[in-house]
Amino acid sequence: MKSSTENTLQKLIIAGAGPAGISAALYAVRAGITPLILYKDGGALEKAVKIENYYGFSHPISGKQLYENGLLQIQALSVPTLQEELLSIEYDGDYLIHTALHTFRAKSVILATGTKRNTLSLKELKKYEGNGISYCAVCDGFFYRQKEVAVLGNGPYALHEARVLEPLAKKVTILTNGSEPAFAAEELGSIRVEEKKILSARGDTSLSHLEFEDHTLFPLDGLFVALGTADSTDIARKLGLFMEDNHILIEKDTSTALPGLFAAGDCTGGLLQISKAVYEGALAGTKAVDYLRKELQ
Amino acid sequence: MAMEFTTANFEQEVLNSEVPVLVDFWATWCMPCKMLAPVIEELAEEANGAYKVGKVDVDASPSIAAQFGIMNIPTVLLFKNGQVAGKSVGAVPKEKLQDLLR
Numbered sequence: 001m002k003s004s005t006e007n008t009l010q011k012l013i014i015a016g017a018g019p020a021g022i023s024a025a026l027y028a029v030r031a032g033i034t035p036l037i038l039y040k041d042g043g044a045l046e047k048a049v050k051i052e053n054y055y056g057f058s059h060p061i062s063g064k065q066l067y068e069n070g071l072l073q074i075q076a077l078s079v080p081t082l083q084e085e086l087l088s089i090e091y092d093g094d095y096l097i098h099t100a101l102h103t104f105r106a107k108s109v110i111l112a113t114g115t116k117r118n119t120l121s122l123k124e125l126k127k128y129e130g131n132g133i134s135y136c137a138v139c140d141g142f143f144y145r146q147k148e149v150a151v152l153g154n155g156p157y158a159l160h161e162a163r164v165l166e167p168l169a170k171k172v173t174i175l176t177n178g179s180e181p182a183f184a185a186e187e188l189g190s191i192r193v194e195e196k197k198i199l200s201a202r203g204d205t206s207l208s209h210l211e212f213e214d215h216t217l218f219p220l221d222g223l224f225v226a227l228g229t230a231d232s233t234d235i236a237r238k239l240g241l242f243m244e245d246n247h248i249l250i251e252k253d254t255s256t257a258l259p260g261l262f263a264a265g266d267c268t269g270g271l272l273q274i275s276k277a278v279y280e281g282a283l284a285g286t287k288a289v290d291y292l293r294k295e296l297q
Numbered sequence: 298m299a300m301e302f303t304t305a306n307f308e309q310e311v312l313n314s315e316v317p318v319l320v321d322f323w324a325t326w327c328m329p330c331k332m333l334a335p336v337i338e339e340l341a342e343e344a345n346g347a348y349k350v351g352k353v354d355v356d357a358s359p360s361i362a363a364q365f366g367i368m369n370i371p372t373v374l375l376f377k378n379g380q381v382a383g384k385s386v387g388a389v390p391k392e393k394l395q396d397l398l399r
Contacts, residue, residue, distance in 0.1 A: 132368065134369055139327050139328075143370075144368075205366075206368070240328045242388055249390060258332075
């Protein structure tokens with residue numbers, strides 16, 4: 001792993017700067033705790049052309065504008081924001097939050113980095129789940145010692161997963177499925193990269209080959225899915241939070257099974273709407289402050 | 298308490314069991330396994346002889362994990378009459394595992 005600096009202990013880190021993350025920060029800062037916001041981009045919101053069904057906008061606003069307004073609003077309150085892609089979170093009593101450049105330690109975390117809308121449409125992925133397809137290198141890498149594995153993705157998150165597998169597996173290949181690699185080639189070490197587009201996944205009971213669009217076959221023992229960025233559900237799965245249909249199961253107050261960890265917005269399922277993200281964010285921000293007040297007493 | 302299954306007792310306790318057996322494949326270094334552990338313990342407490350609940354440490358008994366094609370942890374397998382009758386992958390709420398037993 002690349003060396004990373006471990007910053008001083010933060011009280012609260014909010015991952016995500018969409019409606020849920022920013023609302024959480026607004027309520028936390030009003031309640032007296034200034035969070036640190038880590039974010040990548042505006043996600044699904046940024047791509048929405050017009051927001052027409054959110055309270056108070058008589059003229060539709062673009063998702064991009066609303067997202068930028070949210071960032072400006074929180075920055076005006078002197079809340080620090082850092083545009084760094086989140087890679088993973090570990091829990092050892094505190095939360096260790098890894099980005100590509102830093103590791104932060106925090107007492108409480110609010111996960112609000114949304115959900116992936118465009119997961120790969122290979123229907124075979126589902127078929128081989130648990131039989132050669134994995135979503136967690138740190139959990140399942142163990143079963144692929146001295147085997148040939150591939151990581152599906154093209155960003156720093158895919159590289160992160162490949163690096164976890166590198167010391168275990170015989171061969172690790174990152175499959176970008178037609179996309180340009182978005183990581184530095186000098187960081188690859190022994191990891192190979194294949195950019196061909198994938199057509200299908202094959203195998204009897206477990207995955208054994210991928211077929212590329214040019215009909216060449218790629219033999220492998222395991223495929224680790226690490227598309228795009230590590231979203232809240234990728235991170236939650238590795239922490240062992242209960243999941244259902246790719247959503248994090250939260251309590252009514254947005255808390256999870258881990259103390260001080262809250263989740264809000266699209267990652268908790270239900271309506272993928274700004275209104276719901278704002279509500280859950282507000283609640284998560286409030287509850288995280290309640291939690292910290294008790295913890296820090 | 299959930300039982301500990303190893304290569305020494307797996308056949309007798311699981312494959313030859315008269316009642317269904319829920320087997321949790323786990324490892325000490327696996328965070329999702331730690332989160333699932335209290336759920337497994339609760340199910341063991343509530344079994345009342347209707348079923349058995351136990352755990353296989355995949356580091357200690359890799360051959361059992363290999364025999365049943367375990368490639369992800371935590372994985373919970375339900376055995377009935379020596380056969381795999383259900384499977385659940387990942388940390389899941391108790392209700393999901395109770396559904397397996399039904």
